[in-house]
Amino acid sequence: QTWDKVxxxxxxxxxxxxxxxxxxxxxxxxxxxxxxxxxxVYCVLAGNYPFNAFLSGFxxxxxxxxxxxxLRIQTTEANKKDFPAVSxxxxxxxxxxxxxxxxxxxxxxxx
Amino acid sequence: xxxxxxxxxADVGKGKSTRSVLRVIILALIAGASIASRLFSVIRFxxxxxxxxxxxxxxxxxxxxxxxxxxxxxxxxxRTWHPLGRVTGGxxxxxxxxxxxxxxxxxxxxxxxxxxxxxxxxxxxxFSGLTAIAAYLLTNEMTTYNSAGLLAALFMxxxxxxxxxxxxxxxxxxxxxxxxxxFTFYLWIKALxxxxxxxxxxxxxxxxxxxxxxxxxxxxxxxxPLHAFVLILMGRYSTRLxxxxxxxxxxxxxxxxxxxxxGFLPVxxxxxxxxxxxxxxxxxxxxxxxxxxxxxxxxFQTFLWIFAGGIFVxxxxxxxxxxxxxxIAPWSGRFYSLWDTGYAKIHIPIIASVSEHxxxxxxxxxxxxxxxxxxxxxxxxxxxxxxxxxxxxxxxYAVFGSYxxxxxxxxxxxxxxxxxxxxxxxxxxxLNNYLVAKTPTEEDQQAAEAAEKKxxxxxxxxxxxxxxxxxxxxxxxxxxxxxxxxxxxxxMHCTWVTSNAYSSPSVVLASRMPDGSQHIIDDYRExxxxxxxxxxxxxKIMSWWDYGYQIGGMADRPTLVDNNTWNNTHIAxxxxxxxxxxxxxxxxMRQHEVDYVLVVFGGLLGYSGDDINKFLWMVRIAxxxxxxxxxxxxxxxxxxxxxxxxxxxxxxxxxxxxxxxYYNFNNLFPPGQAVDRMRQARLPEVGPSLxxxxxxxxxxxxxxxxxxxxxxxxxxxxxxxxxxxEKGLKKKKATKKRGSRVLRVD
Numbered sequence: 040q041t042w043d044k045v046x047x048x049x050x051x052x053x054x055x056x057x058x059x060x061x062x063x064x065x066x067x068x069x070x071x072x073x074x075x076x077x078x079x080v081y082c083v084l085a086g087n088y089p090f091n092a093f094l095s096g097f098x099x100x101x102x103x104x105x106x107x108x109x110l111r112i113q114t115t116e117a118n119k120k121d122f123p124a125v126s127x128x129x130x131x132x133x134x135x136x137x138x139x140x141x142x143x144x145x146x147x148x149x150x
Numbered sequence: 151x152x153x154x155x156x157x158x159x160a161d162v163g164k165g166k167s168t169r170s171v172l173r174v175i176i177l178a179l180i181a182g183a184s185i186a187s188r189l190f191s192v193i194r195f196x197x198x199x200x201x202x203x204x205x206x207x208x209x210x211x212x213x214x215x216x217x218x219x220x221x222x223x224x225x226x227x228x229r230t231w232h233p234l235g236r237v238t239g240g241x242x243x244x245x246x247x248x249x250x251x252x253x254x255x256x257x258x259x260x261x262x263x264x265x266x267x268x269x270x271x272x273x274x275x276x277f278s279g280l281t282a283i284a285a286y287l288l289t290n291e292m293t294t295y296n297s298a299g300l301l302a303a304l305f306m307x308x309x310x311x312x313x314x315x316x317x318x319x320x321x322x323x324x325x326x327x328x329x330x331x332x333f334t335f336y337l338w339i340k341a342l343x344x345x346x347x348x349x350x351x352x353x354x355x356x357x358x359x360x361x362x363x364x365x366x367x368x369x370x371x372x373x374x375p376l377h378a379f380v381l382i383l384m385g386r387y388s389t390r391l392x393x394x395x396x397x398x399x400x401x402x403x404x405x406x407x408x409x410x411x412x413g414f415l416p417v418x419x420x421x422x423x424x425x426x427x428x429x430x431x432x433x434x435x436x437x438x439x440x441x442x443x444x445x446x447x448x449x450f451q452t453f454l455w456i457f458a459g460g461i462f463v464x465x466x467x468x469x470x471x472x473x474x475x476x477x478i479a480p481w482s483g484r485f486y487s488l489w490d491t492g493y494a495k496i497h498i499p500i501i502a503s504v505s506e507h508x509x510x511x512x513x514x515x516x517x518x519x520x521x522x523x524x525x526x527x528x529x530x531x532x533x534x535x536x537x538x539x540x541x542x543x544x545x546x547y548a549v550f551g552s553y554x555x556x557x558x559x560x561x562x563x564x565x566x567x568x569x570x571x572x573x574x575x576x577x578x579x580x581l582n583n584y585l586v587a588k589t590p591t592e593e594d595q596q597a598a599e600a601a602e603k604k605x606x607x608x609x610x611x612x613x614x615x616x617x618x619x620x621x622x623x624x625x626x627x628x629x630x631x632x633x634x635x636x637x638x639x640x641x642m643h644c645t646w647v648t649s650n651a652y653s654s655p656s657v658v659l660a661s662r663m664p665d666g667s668q669h670i671i672d673d674y675r676e677x678x679x680x681x682x683x684x685x686x687x688x689x690k691i692m693s694w695w696d697y698g699y700q701i702g703g704m705a706d707r708p709t710l711v712d713n714n715t716w717n718n719t720h721i722a723x724x725x726x727x728x729x730x731x732x733x734x735x736x737x738x739m740r741q742h743e744v745d746y747v748l749v750v751f752g753g754l755l756g757y758s759g760d761d762i763n764k765f766l767w768m769v770r771i772a773x774x775x776x777x778x779x780x781x782x783x784x785x786x787x788x789x790x791x792x793x794x795x796x797x798x799x800x801x802x803x804x805x806x807x808x809x810x811x812y813y814n815f816n817n818l819f820p821p822g823q824a825v826d827r828m829r830q831a832r833l834p835e836v837g838p839s840l841x842x843x844x845x846x847x848x849x850x851x852x853x854x855x856x857x858x859x860x861x862x863x864x865x866x867x868x869x870x871x872x873x874x875x876e877k878g879l880k881k882k883k884a885t886k887k888r889g890s891r892v893l894r895v896d
Contacts, residue, residue: 045450048444048445049441049444052444053444056444090414091407091414094407094414095404098400098404101400105396105399105400106347106396106397106400108392108396108436109347109392109396109397110347112392112393112436113345113347113393117443118389121345121389121390122344122345122389124344124345125345129346130347132348133347133351136347136348136351137347137350137351137397137401140355140401141400141401141404144401144405144407147408148404148407
């Protein structure tokens with residue numbers, strides 16, 4: 040009863056108050072979660088023989104997820120007072136740089 | 151001489167550009183001082199590598215410079231740990247070698263062709279200058295007082311606790327690691343304060359560099375999550391914490407896994423689990439934080455926090471189960487011995503045998519940090535008063551750093567940065583309060599009292615107290631003068647300690663002649679040079695593991711064991727060969743193709759670090775593997791004394807180490823008066839005799855003795871009867887006797 044209410048509250052709140060761009064980010068994050076879960080399930084089913092390959096693939100999704108989440112946090116209007124030094128453009132540039140570093144490490148680690 | 155003249159004097163430094171010029175000059179001078187104070191040993195002796203470990207780093211750097219990076223990365227070293235060899239590329243932290251290799255190449259590109267040895271010798275002083283600047287940056291993040299950063303830079307530059315590991319010639323991992331440690335912490339504070347991904351990424355990159363250079367990176371991986379965890383418990387979770395921590399962890403963990411020696415450890419061992427756990431917990435908190443902002447019900451929020459706490463406890467339990475099930479490796483012995491301080495002595499004698507792994511005595515703290523050890527708690531207390539996110543970091547670091555430094559002498563090194571930062575905060579607070587030329591007037595005081603009455607209801611107790619000035623000029627002068635004197639004494643103490651305690655190369659031993667002139671005892675290099683010039687290129691040298699790196703570096707000969715104690719059994723084999731009778735040792739040496747045996751003997755000179763003094767550790771390590779063949783008890787007299795003179799036990803007298811050390815020692819003295827100066831023991835009339843070894847070289851002061859392992863006897867006798875035959879001991883009558891012989895087996 041209450042759970043339904045909470046969840047429906049949450050979804051309506053989300054639908055109403057989230058800007059389009061943030062929803063796009065959320066879709067990307069959801070996609071990353073799906074990819075990560077798929078990799079993990081495959082790892083559990085088929086064994087982790089090239090462990091570095093699994094790790095780099097999995098940590099690429101995890102890393103990208105948290106970076107996107109950080110971008111989402113920094114670009115959300117409500118958090119503006121937390122980040123006086125970070126404008127949305129700066130946040131995006133940071134995001135690009137961090138993602139490049141992440142992917143460099145992942146490609147290097149996957150061999 | 152009044153307050154006004156003082157004010158005019160103070161106004162000189164008020165302009166913004168003057169200040170920045172002054173700051174740059176001061177920082178440059180501090181960097182210069184920290185470099186200069188590390189050069190005692192180079193100026194007094196010569197520009198050589200000290201100690202034991204640096205010799206391997208130096209050798210690896212030479213290999214890197216000579217063969218290029220890719221060959222260095224897959225370097226299989228067949229000249230150590232004979233017959234096993236060492237996969238060097240995968241078992242070292244390459245940061246130090248790559249750094250000095252890069253500096254060497256850069257200098258060559260600028261057409262300054264410097265010998266790689268000089269780059270290696272002077273790397274630590276150069277990086278100590280950078281450490282001072284990093285400490286300046288870190289401290290500036292902590293307070294608004296400008297002077298604190300400069301004071302911290304000064305302290306960091308010349309504090310003996312750090313100099314002890316970074317004098318010129320000490321080419322060890324710590325040389326660059328402390329700079330990276332302080333700089334990583336600075337970047338972390340910066341990232342946390344701004345909540346910026348970019349600073350988090352920089353922090354991760356420098357963390358990766360730190361992982362590449364020193365095994366002490368585990369300190370960072372445990373300290374940052376601990377800081378985050380304390381912040382969460384204090385209810386200071388913020389989106390900035392999420393951004394900075396997750397960026398650091400995601401990138402930093404991947405960066406650390408690029409180092410072959412670290413490999414999969416960040417996901418498999420217990421040392422790295424706090425970081426992973428806090429990473430997961432932060433995801434949950436971020437989600438709950440979002441939900442909380444979306445749903446304004448008060449009751450529900452309490453539920454959410456209980457839920458978060460429950461998940462935390464559950465995942466902790468899961469971690470414990472995974473550790474006990476063996477999915478996650480438990481704490482390694484080296485780390486575990488930091489918690490259970492008696493562990494190493496009982497289970498891993500090789501860890502306990504290193505003198506740096508002993509608990510720290512009180513005087514060592516004063517010796518290494520002088521004045522700072524007194525103002526350190528004051529600085530921590532001041533951090534408690536302000537208590538922003540970054541002050542929590544200093545507090546957490548101070549608590550953990552102090553604990554570790556108390557458990558192990560060596561970890562004084564990781565304590566030093568926080569002591570410098572906290573000490574600088576304390577001293578600059580004092581100076582800032584007493585160095586105000588302006589005297590508060592009556593109105594000021596009344597206004598302050600009014601403010602006190604008004605604002606006494608809200609906030610912490612400490613924030614209520616209004617700041618009033620100090621009135622009397624004399625109290626100001628007295629206090630500032632006292633601080634200045636203390637600081638001067640600090641500088642003098644640091645210089646004295648550096649000059650007298652930490653600037654002696656262990657390769658050459660210096661002593662004073664009666665007339666005050668210096669006498670240098672250079673037996674080590676004499677002996678290593680002999681090995682280098684007078685033995686086959688691939689002659690295997692057996693010695694105790696302490697000298698493995700130096701033999702590899704200076705004598706350039708293959709060794710059996712060295713300072714990288716990765717194979718305990720192999721070390722125990724050498725220990726067994728050293729502590730057994732010749733009949734037992736000889737087959738062991740034959741099996742390992744040993745050509746020469748090297749022992750260090752300080753009996754003639756009174757040199758304390760010789761092999762007889764280390765002998766009991768050899769016995770203990772060997773006993774750990776072969777308890778029924780080597781027994782420590784047998785080396786003690788029935789009264790429990792460890793003696794080398796006439797009353798030594800038979801086992802002691804027959805051990806290979808004893809025989810090698812005291813072989814022919816009698817002949818130096820008039821009959822019956824051979825005295826071991828180190829142990830103040832009168833040796834027995836008849837010295838030991840060796841039958842399977844022959845003396846090949848003994849250095850000038852008898853510090854290093856090298857023996858050649860004899861080949862098998864030509865006619866197939868064992869060596870003892872062959873020696874006996876040569877000495878003519880065989881009596882004629884005995885030939886008539888028929889011994890009880892067994893039948894020949896074909």
